[in-house]
Amino acid sequence: MAGPRLLELQRTLADLILEGEDAADPERLAARHGLEGADQEAIRRASQGLLSYRELARLSLLEPIADMFPVTLALLDAAGARAECLDAFLQARRVNSPHYRDIAPAFLGWLVETGWGQATWPFLSELAHFELLEVLVARYPDGPAGAALRRQPLDADGLVLDPATRLVAYGHAVHRATEEAPIPRAESTYLLAFRDARGDCQVLELSDATAALLSQAATRPIAEVARELGLQDLEATRALLTDLRERGALAGFRSLN
Amino acid sequence: MARDFMGVGLGLRRAHLEALAQRRDHGVPFWETCPENLIGDGGRQHRHACAILERDPVLTHGLAISLGGFDPWDEDYLKELDRFLVRMGTPWHSEHLCFTSVAGSSLHELLPLPFTREAVRHTVQRTRELQARLPVPLILENITYYAELGQPEMDEGAFITEVLEGAEVGWLLDENNVYVNSLNFGFDPRRWLESMPLHRVHQLHIAGHQKFGALTVDTHGAAVIDPVIELMQWVLTRIGRPVPVLLERDNHVPELDELLAERDRIQDAYDAVLALPVRS
Numbered sequence: 001m002a003g004p005r006l007l008e009l010q011r012t013l014a015d016l017i018l019e020g021e022d023a024a025d026p027e028r029l030a031a032r033h034g035l036e037g038a039d040q041e042a043i044r045r046a047s048q049g050l051l052s053y054r055e056l057a058r059l060s061l062l063e064p065i066a067d068m069f070p071v072t073l074a075l076l077d078a079a080g081a082r083a084e085c086l087d088a089f090l091q092a093r094r095v096n097s098p099h100y101r102d103i104a105p106a107f108l109g110w111l112v113e114t115g116w117g118q119a120t121w122p123f124l125s126e127l128a129h130f131e132l133l134e135v136l137v138a139r140y141p142d143g144p145a146g147a148a149l150r151r152q153p154l155d156a157d158g159l160v161l162d163p164a165t166r167l168v169a170y171g172h173a174v175h176r177a178t179e180e181a182p183i184p185r186a187e188s189t190y191l192l193a194f195r196d197a198r199g200d201c202q203v204l205e206l207s208d209a210t211a212a213l214l215s216q217a218a219t220r221p222i223a224e225v226a227r228e229l230g231l232q233d234l235e236a237t238r239a240l241l242t243d244l245r246e247r248g249a250l251a252g253f254r255s256l257n
Numbered sequence: 258m259a260r261d262f263m264g265v266g267l268g269l270r271r272a273h274l275e276a277l278a279q280r281r282d283h284g285v286p287f288w289e290t291c292p293e294n295l296i297g298d299g300g301r302q303h304r305h306a307c308a309i310l311e312r313d314p315v316l317t318h319g320l321a322i323s324l325g326g327f328d329p330w331d332e333d334y335l336k337e338l339d340r341f342l343v344r345m346g347t348p349w350h351s352e353h354l355c356f357t358s359v360a361g362s363s364l365h366e367l368l369p370l371p372f373t374r375e376a377v378r379h380t381v382q383r384t385r386e387l388q389a390r391l392p393v394p395l396i397l398e399n400i401t402y403y404a405e406l407g408q409p410e411m412d413e414g415a416f417i418t419e420v421l422e423g424a425e426v427g428w429l430l431d432e433n434n435v436y437v438n439s440l441n442f443g444f445d446p447r448r449w450l451e452s453m454p455l456h457r458v459h460q461l462h463i464a465g466h467q468k469f470g471a472l473t474v475d476t477h478g479a480a481v482i483d484p485v486i487e488l489m490q491w492v493l494t495r496i497g498r499p500v501p502v503l504l505e506r507d508n509h510v511p512e513l514d515e516l517l518a519e520r521d522r523i524q525d526a527y528d529a530v531l532a533l534p535v536r537s
Contacts, residue, residue: 042408
C-alpha cells in the first residue's frame, strides 16, 4: 500500500466514484490500491452498496452542471457527447472547493483550461461562460460601500463599474443560442451583465463603441475616450452613462486626479 | 443547553428565503443553516438569508469538511467559518462523521469511514484539531451508509461511540439516518440506540427518505413518516431533556405553508412527549 490502510480505502471509494465506467470495479480498485485480502473480500461483498455511492456522488456533482448549462448540454446531447464530456470532467478531479456553488465554475474552468471540445465547437467555452454569467453576477459577494461617487459624470471623470458588473466580449453570439438552436453565429459580441435594483441579473448587448467606452473610461476621462471613439454627441454619451448608473451597471463617476 | 434552542426548527433553504425574510409569524423556533452556502456568497437571496439569520436564532451545520479524510485543513475557509459562527451566535456547530474529499478532490457526498480502530484514532485526532480551530463546541452527526468500506473491526455503533468519547464531543443524532440504516442493514433502531451514548446528544435531525429498489436513501426529499416521528419521541423520552430537533428538507421542497405545517406536526409530537413523565 502506498499510504495507510484508511487512506487507501478512501482512495478506492473516490476512484470508484470518479473514474470512467470501465474502471468502476470495486474489487479491482481495491487491489490497485494494495488493500489486502480481508479488505478486498469485504469490498467484493459490498460492491453493490459501494456502487450506489458512485451513482449518488456523481448525481450530486453533475446536478449543478445540468442546472447551469442547459444550452451547452443540449449541444453536447445533439452530438451524443454529454457523457464523454462529463466523464472527462469528473476524471480530471477539478472540484476542489467545499462550496457546492463552485462546481459549475469548476466545470467552466476545466473547459477553458483543457480546451475540451473546442476543436469541434470553437464557441464551447464562450457558450458555457455566458450560461454561468448570470449566476456569477447575481451572486457576486456584496462588499462594503466604496468611496463616494458622483451620480452624474463630468467630462474629466472616469466611470466606475458596479463590483458585480461584468463587461464581456465573445467571438460568437452565444446570448442568442437556445436549447433548440444551441449553435451560435460567429460574430463579435459585447455584453454588459449587471445587477438591477431588485438584485436580478440583466444583460445588455453593446455596440463596439459603447463596449470600448465602458472599458477605457474607467481609467481615462470620459470625454476624451468618447472623442477618440467617434462618439460626437457628448450629451448623449453622458445620458447613456447616467442611465447605466441608474439601472445598476455603474457604481458612479469619480475624478481621475 | 442554550435556552433558545428547543422545539422543532427548520433548515433554511433558498426556495423560501424571500418569503421568510418578510415574515416574522412563521412559528419556527430556530433555523439551521449551512455555512458553506453562505460564506463567500452574495446577491439578493444572500441578503434575505442574512436578514433572517440576524433576526432569528440559528444553529450551523457543515456539509463539506472532510472530518475523517486526509486533506489538509482549508485554513482560509476555517477562518471564514470562525467569523461566521461568531456572527451567527450559534451555541455549537455540527459536522458529519464521514469523509468528503480525497487528495484535494471534493466529492460533495457524505462518504462512510471504515469501522476500524485506525479510523477511530484518525478521526478522533482530526476532530480534536478541528475543535481547536472553532469558536464554539463541535458536535458530530451520524450518517446514513449504504456499504461498509473494507473489513470492519467493530460495528457502526461502537465506531460512533469511540469517536464521540475519544474526541469528547457532543452528538447530533440524526434519527432518520438510524432508521434508514436499520432498513438497509436489518436491525432494530431502538435496540441500536439503547447501546449508544445518548447523554452526548445535543440535537436531533429528522427527515424523509425514499426507497430505490432494495436501497432506502436519506433523500431529505419526502415528508417524514410516522415511524420516524415515533422514533424521535422514543429518543426524546429516553434522553429526558428537551433537545432541539431540526427538520431537514432539501429536495422536492414544498410550498412554505406546507413545510410549516409539517414542522407543526412534528412539533406537536415533540410537545406530546415532553408532557410525559421524564425518565430519571
